[in-house]
Amino acid sequence: MNRKKAWGKAWVVAAALAVASTLGVQARTSADSSEPLVTRxxxxxxxxxxxxxxxxxxxxQxxxxxxxxxxxxxTVFGNRERLLPRHKRGFYREYTVPTPGLSHRGARRIVCGGTQVRTPEACYYTEDHYTSFKRIVQ
Incomplete structure (x- = not known):
C-alpha cells in the first residue's frame, strides 16, 4: 500500500473515532468478534x-x-441500527406515534422490549426514525 492510501485510511479511522467519542459511543477493541465494532x-x-x-x-394501547x-x-423491530441493548430477535416491537398533520406514518416511534408484549420491560421513544432513542421512564 502506498503512503497516500495508508494516510487516507488512517485519517478515516481517526475521524470515525473522533465522531464516535463525540456521540458518546463506546468502541470495541476485539477484532476477532462478530459483534459490531461500535455499539451504542x-x-x-x-x-x-x-x-x-x-x-x-x-x-x-x-x-x-x-x-x-x-x-x-x-411487529418485530430488528434493532439493525444496534442502538438499543442487544437481545434475541423478537424481543423488540415497534409502534407508530402519529404526527399531527401528516398523512403517513412519519418518523416517530415507540419501541418496546420484553417477553410480555402488554407489560414490556423497557420502552424507547424516537422522533427521528431510529437515529436516536430515549428510554421512557415513569
Whole structure:
C-alpha cells in the first residue's frame, strides 16, 4: 500500500473515532468478534408525561394490546441500527406515534422490549426514525 492510501485510511479511522467519542459511543477493541465494532445504548431518558399526547396514547394501547392504527404496529423491530441493548430477535416491537398533520406514518416511534408484549420491560421513544432513542421512564 502506498503512503497516500495508508494516510487516507488512517485519517478515516481517526475521524470515525473522533465522531464516535463525540456521540458518546463506546468502541470495541476485539477484532476477532462478530459483534459490531461500535455499539451504542440510549443514555437519555424521557418521562412518560413528556411524550407527545399521541405517544402517551400509544403507550396505553400497548398495555391494552391494541387496537393500533397502523398495520406495522406491534411487529418485530430488528434493532439493525444496534442502538438499543442487544437481545434475541423478537424481543423488540415497534409502534407508530402519529404526527399531527401528516398523512403517513412519519418518523416517530415507540419501541418496546420484553417477553410480555402488554407489560414490556423497557420502552424507547424516537422522533427521528431510529437515529436516536430515549428510554421512557415513569
Amino acid at each position: 445504548s440510549p443514555s437519555d431518558t424521557i418521562a412518560l408525561a413528556a411524550l407527545p399526547a399521541s405517544g402517551r396514547d400509544v403507550m396505553v 400497548i398495555r391494552q394490546g391494541g387496537p393500533f392504527r397502523y398495520e406495522k404496529d406491534g
